[in-house]
Amino acid sequence: MKALSVSKAVSALMLAGLVLLPLYSQLSGNVFILTLFTRIVILALAAASLNLIMGFGGMMSFGHAAYLGIGGYAVGMLAQEGVGSGWIQFPVALAASAIYALVIGALSLRTRGVYFIMITLAFAQMAYYVASGLARYGGDDGLTVYKRSDFSGLINLSDRTQFYYLCLACLFGVMLLIWRIVNSRFGLVVQGLRSNEQRMQAIGFPAKRYQLVCFVISGTMCGLAGALLANNTDFVSPAVMYWTRSGDLMVMVILGGMGTLFGPVMGAVVFLLLEEFLSQITEYWALIMGPLLLLIVLFGRGGIMGVLGRAGRG
Amino acid sequence: MLLVVEQFLNGLQFGLLLFLLAAGLTLVFGIMDLVNLAHGSLYMMGAYFAATFAAWTGSFLLGALMALGATLVLGIVLEMSALRHLYGRDHLDHVLATFGLILFFNEAVRLIWGPAGLALPLPAWLTVPVPILPGIHYPAYRLAIIVVALLVALLLYLGVMRTRIGMLIRAGASNREMIGALGINIKLLYTLVFGLGAALAGLAGLMQAPILTVQIGMGENILILAFVIIVIGGIGSIRGAFLAAIFVGMIDTLGRAFLPNLLRQVLSGAAASTAAPALSSMLIYLLMAIVLVVRPEGLFPANRR
Numbered sequence: 001m002k003a004l005s006v007s008k009a010v011s012a013l014m015l016a017g018l019v020l021l022p023l024y025s026q027l028s029g030n031v032f033i034l035t036l037f038t039r040i041v042i043l044a045l046a047a048a049s050l051n052l053i054m055g056f057g058g059m060m061s062f063g064h065a066a067y068l069g070i071g072g073y074a075v076g077m078l079a080q081e082g083v084g085s086g087w088i089q090f091p092v093a094l095a096a097s098a099i100y101a102l103v104i105g106a107l108s109l110r111t112r113g114v115y116f117i118m119i120t121l122a123f124a125q126m127a128y129y130v131a132s133g134l135a136r137y138g139g140d141d142g143l144t145v146y147k148r149s150d151f152s153g154l155i156n157l158s159d160r161t162q163f164y165y166l167c168l169a170c171l172f173g174v175m176l177l178i179w180r181i182v183n184s185r186f187g188l189v190v191q192g193l194r195s196n197e198q199r200m201q202a203i204g205f206p207a208k209r210y211q212l213v214c215f216v217i218s219g220t221m222c223g224l225a226g227a228l229l230a231n232n233t234d235f236v237s238p239a240v241m242y243w244t245r246s247g248d249l250m251v252m253v254i255l256g257g258m259g260t261l262f263g264p265v266m267g268a269v270v271f272l273l274l275e276e277f278l279s280q281i282t283e284y285w286a287l288i289m290g291p292l293l294l295l296i297v298l299f300g301r302g303g304i305m306g307v308l309g310r311a312g313r314g
Numbered sequence: 315m316l317l318v319v320e321q322f323l324n325g326l327q328f329g330l331l332l333f334l335l336a337a338g339l340t341l342v343f344g345i346m347d348l349v350n351l352a353h354g355s356l357y358m359m360g361a362y363f364a365a366t367f368a369a370w371t372g373s374f375l376l377g378a379l380m381a382l383g384a385t386l387v388l389g390i391v392l393e394m395s396a397l398r399h400l401y402g403r404d405h406l407d408h409v410l411a412t413f414g415l416i417l418f419f420n421e422a423v424r425l426i427w428g429p430a431g432l433a434l435p436l437p438a439w440l441t442v443p444v445p446i447l448p449g450i451h452y453p454a455y456r457l458a459i460i461v462v463a464l465l466v467a468l469l470l471y472l473g474v475m476r477t478r479i480g481m482l483i484r485a486g487a488s489n490r491e492m493i494g495a496l497g498i499n500i501k502l503l504y505t506l507v508f509g510l511g512a513a514l515a516g517l518a519g520l521m522q523a524p525i526l527t528v529q530i531g532m533g534e535n536i537l538i539l540a541f542v543i544i545v546i547g548g549i550g551s552i553r554g555a556f557l558a559a560i561f562v563g564m565i566d567t568l569g570r571a572f573l574p575n576l577l578r579q580v581l582s583g584a585a586a587s588t589a590a591p592a593l594s595s596m597l598i599y600l601l602m603a604i605v606l607v608v609r610p611e612g613l614f615p616a617n618r619r
Binding site for chain 1: 422
């Protein structure tokens, strides 16, 4: 019981901190921290969506950043063509991510293990090159989003605080959804498939179909993160989809604790804060970050949530 | 005709270079079951070592030899200090840990050599065009790459298929526990294999260095290509890696050279010139996707796990 309470207490503290952050930013006059945390919340959303297939579903996707790009480009391209309404941009971003995930998933799920890691990586690289070739939308240089999505006065995305809370609401919504999914019959089947696919198939569950649906849900969620990210940076470029970005997302999930609800969020917060903190100390922050990752893998099994759980157990 | 022959040779040269990289990767994967994303960093280190040593000694060949030794040592140190502890762990752990190593190497290079790239100038005798067919000349250096890489491939084949160490390597790939039980020093074997893979990556890096600039991150794009190759070829299979590497090198080079013109025949000029670069970069990924859909274990699966 005590083991649960330590990680639960830390998670609750973190969520409370995220909710109260704009207040702190207002009081201290530190605007930068709000911008930083908006980015963190968006990437936490992406990491949470990756965790759904990676942690719960056992599908190691190394191409998750592709959805960030697809969601982002949906917003950017529509804005460029004069469609500024968020009511159109966001559904299009989600639908595009879902369709991409459906196609990629249907093909990739034929393979398993390292082959799955590699084929998802290959598809993401393809998406990267397609985006680089979009001369009309900036090509390699990327696309500037001159106007943020317009939600007809309901919410103003250019207002830092409002935008932050929109992102946070999306994150909480997605986490709630993941929690519901994981504990539903569907989620139990997907987790069963992770533990033993053969046995589940023998019972009579169509394995691939369950996994594909899970894959599409995850991709759609990440597309939402992409649409938010494009609004946050006012810019979208192929670099968002580069394979190292997919690696970053994986690192966040594993760092926080795979297959836990709060782990990916914690991983995103810690990873990005660490990156920010180290880059302020030294220009060569990755010199410390790299070996740190190695040490986490070697000694910190189960990520932060795992360590917290063990600490609780004493 | 001239262009076709030249591009064909370029494709062969690129493919052979990719093979050097993929061979180490597939050996390490097949035998130690280790996914090593940092393999591209060893390739980069090979290039940086070569540029530095060549500048010190004033001799390209001497610099290249020293760089080869240096990457071998670096690989062995890396294996003994870090990667050894990852054997038997989850593939995901490998991905995360070696991703960390990439960050480390890129940053270490920036710290030591600075953010600007280096150049590795060729000696005069390697820059002359050599006549290969009547009326067709090809740069001597690229020809040298083809010869060296083919020699290495042959040595590797003979080494793996005909020597005692090679036999142990193959045995290790098919059943790790068994060869340990038979009294083989598996730790030493692993270190040797990793060092060999590192040296091959370093060789690829230092040979590529005079053609491209030596820069940070140069290992990452080519690493992905090497992964594509071992996945197409079937993980753990050197023969598969060789054939897939030549295939990928050819497709990539020929695609970049001829696809724009081909597209121009069917599409309008503007559409073709925008679609061609993206399409030719995508070509090999498309190829890999098709191979994996048709043969999920690659074209030449080495062994069933």
